[in-house]
Amino acid sequence: MGKPTGFLEIEREDRHYDKVAERVHHWHEFLHPLPEPTLRAQAARCMDCGIPFCHDGCPVNNIIPDWNNLVYRDQWRNALTVLHSTNNFPEFTGRICPAPCEAACTLNIDENPVTIKTIECAVVDRGWEEGWIVPLAPAKKTGKKVAVVGSGPAGMACAQQLARAGHAVTLFEKNDRIGGLLRYGIPDFKMEKHLIDRRMEQMAAEGVEFRPSTEIGVTVSVQQLLADYDAVAMTGGAEWARDLEVPGRDLRGIHYAMEFLPQQNKRNAGDDEPKAAPGGTIAAQGKHVVVIGGGDTGSDCIGTSTRQGAASITQLEILPRPPDRENKALTWPDWPLKMRTSSSQEEGCERDFAVLTKRARGTGGKIEALECVRVDWAQENGRWVMKEVAGSEFELKADLVLLAMGFLGPRRPGMIEQSGVALDPRGNVQANTVDYQTSVPKVFSAGDMRRGQSLVVWAIREGRQCARAVDEFLMGKTTLPR
Numbered sequence: 455m456g457k458p459t460g461f462l463e464i465e466r467e468d469r470h471y472d473k474v475a476e477r478v479h480h481w482h483e484f485l486h487p488l489p490e491p492t493l494r495a496q497a498a499r500c501m502d503c504g505i506p507f508c509h510d511g512c513p514v515n516n517i518i519p520d521w522n523n524l525v526y527r528d529q530w531r532n533a534l535t536v537l538h539s540t541n542n543f544p545e546f547t548g549r550i551c552p553a554p555c556e557a558a559c560t561l562n563i564d565e566n567p568v569t570i571k572t573i574e575c576a577v578v579d580r581g582w583e584e585g586w587i588v589p590l591a592p593a594k595k596t597g598k599k600v601a602v603v604g605s606g607p608a609g610m611a612c613a614q615q616l617a618r619a620g621h622a623v624t625l626f627e628k629n630d631r632i633g634g635l636l637r638y639g640i641p642d643f644k645m646e647k648h649l650i651d652r653r654m655e656q657m658a659a660e661g662v663e664f665r666p667s668t669e670i671g672v673t674v675s676v677q678q679l680l681a682d683y684d685a686v687a688m689t690g691g692a693e694w695a696r697d698l699e700v701p702g703r704d705l706r707g708i709h710y711a712m713e714f715l716p717q718q719n720k721r722n723a724g725d726d727e728p729k730a731a732p733g734g735t736i737a738a739q740g741k742h743v744v745v746i747g748g749g750d751t752g753s754d755c756i757g758t759s760t761r762q763g764a765a766s767i768t769q770l771e772i773l774p775r776p777p778d779r780e781n782k783a784l785t786w787p788d789w790p791l792k793m794r795t796s797s798s799q800e801e802g803c804e805r806d807f808a809v810l811t812k813r814a815r816g817t818g819g820k821i822e823a824l825e826c827v828r829v830d831w832a833q834e835n836g837r838w839v840m841k842e843v844a845g846s847e848f849e850l851k852a853d854l855v856l857l858a859m860g861f862l863g864p865r866r867p868g869m870i871e872q873s874g875v876a877l878d879p880r881g882n883v884q885a886n887t888v889d890y891q892t893s894v895p896k897v898f899s900a901g902d903m904r905r906g907q908s909l910v911v912w913a914i915r916e917g918r919q920c921a922r923a924v925d926e927f928l929m930g931k932t933t934l935p936r
Contacts (some may be wrong), residue, residue: 456526460498466566467492474801478760481642481722483549484797488569493576496569497525503560507787511558513915517571518555525573534581535814537574539935542611542914543653545582546636548575549578549645551911552750558787572795582652589659592620598928601626601683603670604690607910608636608901610653610689611917612924615934617661619925624683625662630668631723635691636910639717641754643761647723671868685896686923688869688883689917690860692902698746703859705819709736711751711858718758738764742851744824745769745803746811747858750796755856757798767803768850772840775807810842814855824850856861859909873897882906889927890920898924 457463471477472484488496500522508518523531537544548571559567581587598621604611605627613625628888631637633650654664670679678839679686696705714736721727727735738759745755748771759767780790787835814823828846831838863881864870870883876893878884883899885891890898900920901913918936925932 456500456502457498460495460526460560461501461568464495464499464923466494466499468569469572471797477643478801481718481761483643483646485549487576487579488572490705493573494526494528497573499561500526500562500568506536507558507560508555508568511787511789512555513911514547514918515915516540516555516570516574518568521577522568522570522573530577530580531586532582532585533577537577541724541911542614542918543575543607544578545649545803546607546645547571547911547914548578550640551909554789554911557789560612562788563782563786566655575712587656590618591658591660592618594620594727596620596929598600598622598684599624599677599682600685600687600924600928601670601688602689603679604634604688604900604901604903605664606691606913607630607636608903608913608917608920609687610657611635611914612689612900612921613662613917614653614657615918615921617657619929619932619934621919621925621928623662625657625664626668626670626674627664627666628672630667632664632666638719639712639751639754641715641758642719642722642733643757644754647719661669669868671870671872676869676872676933680896684928685898687890687898687920687924688873688875688892688899688903689901689913690864690869690903690921692863692882692907693865694862694881695857696859696862698811698814698855698857698859700811700813702816702821705816705821706819706824707816707853708814708855708859711745711747711755711856715751715754715758718762734788736854738762738767738854740765741853743767743854744850744852745856745858747771748773748805748807748859749858749860751860752856753796753798755858756796756803757801759854759856760798760801760803761840764854764890766851767898769799769803769805770809770826770850771807772810772829773807810840812936814849814852815849821852821855824852824855826850861902863906864903871906875899880906887916887919888923890916890923891927896927898927 477484502519521533521536537852553571555570556567559568600621600623602609603626613623615621693694743759745752768868776793778793780792810829814820829840876884885899900916922934
């Protein structure tokens with residue numbers, strides 16, 4: 455371990471943000487990294503536990519105590535090697551992962567976990583600054599061709615691993631740029647897009663061919679793909695958004711979050727206004743915005759609306775307000791349900807819990823207000839049941855309503871219907887986490903398309919494991935890690 459008494463002597467210290475009054479006027483990242491001496495001191499807090507629960511808390515099973523020890527001992531390049539052994543893109547997770555590893559940290563028992571996410575990000579950022587991160591081209595080619603469909607974190611990780619194994623990999627993306635949710639779902643103020651471009655350059659040098667603006671099942675048929683490639687990995691997202699099924703849903707001004715968020719990312723990239731997009735140009739400036747859904751996507755809508763100059767922002771959540779603190783004896787080291795406030799929520803919004811939207815009201819075909827009611831949740835026969843509270847009806851002024859209520863699985867039209875792959879009871883592509891094979895020969899699936907909406911870190915894990923399964927399928931054996 456780093457310093458045996460480090461956790462006793464050193465207080466937790468983490469990165470800090472720009473002040474709200476400053477950061478809401480730009481679209482850049484606003485996290486300030488810790489100076490190197492502070493980072494080394496924070497790494498010294500790691501206890502190198504006999505059972506490192508952080509390993510299990512981390513979906514990619516990062517070897518966290520090892521690289522904490524190496525950072526403490528000023529062996530940054532070795533720390534980067536250990537970090538990359540389990541995670542292809544630590545600069546992504548070091549910025550946008552909710553850090554379940556820190557929730558599982560033994561020091562989190564008293565609310566002072568090691569700053570794992572901050573150290574992870576510092577290690578990889580230094581690796582780029584020092585020029586340590588270079589293409590890892592294979593020593594020889596296998597002669598096998600693999601198509602990876604969907605260029606989010608699962609597809610990128612899968613493609614990079616397969617290229618390093620010597621296969622000829624083509625990464626297909628229906629949008630005009632590579633990156634999937636990383637590119638068009640996550641706001642630039644949380645993760646700037648040059649980070650994706652930098653990894654693309656590395657992957658291209660390793661042999662990955664990028665095919666944006668190519669939708670499988672539309673631009674290219676699945677049958678053609680199966681004829682041209684030895685294996686196909688379906689690594690798309692869970693893009694079928696949950697709808698608001700209430701009277702007035704068809705009023706102008708009600709949009710899915712994933713109609714709203716990509717537009718701002720495209721503006722930041724210098725694209726023209728998306729007048730041909732569903733609903734045309736969507737902007738929050740001067741409007742009373744209501745975001746329905748309390749998760750990360752809803753939070754991203756808040757931060758984006760704030761920077762666009764919304765007159766007011768209200769976020770509604772149908773579930774009750776979580777407790778301020780979890781019961782550690784019951785939840786640790788698992789991810790706890792507790793009240794969390796994101797940086798976007800800190801910037802200014804009203805949050806309301808246990809609220810059900812009943813009707814959208816407007817005139818001239820345009821949204822003006824939402825009619826809502828408060829609900830109680832109670833257990834009946836072991837199940838949670840929602841009941842409306844009599845007399846609790848109220849109305850919210852709304853010029854723009856953004857639906858961020860989660861996703862029901864992948865979109866069916868196009869590739870999935872054309873491929874004929876079996877779906878699981880939840881509507882996701884059916885494949886297990888051992889061989890990742892679907893019901894169609896030589897077709898594999900990983901990421902949100904297989905597991906349902908999830909975290910970027912889970913997508914990276916599944917992309918890596920799917921690559922290993924594809925390599926073993928093609929070659930009869932594999933040296934790729936899981």
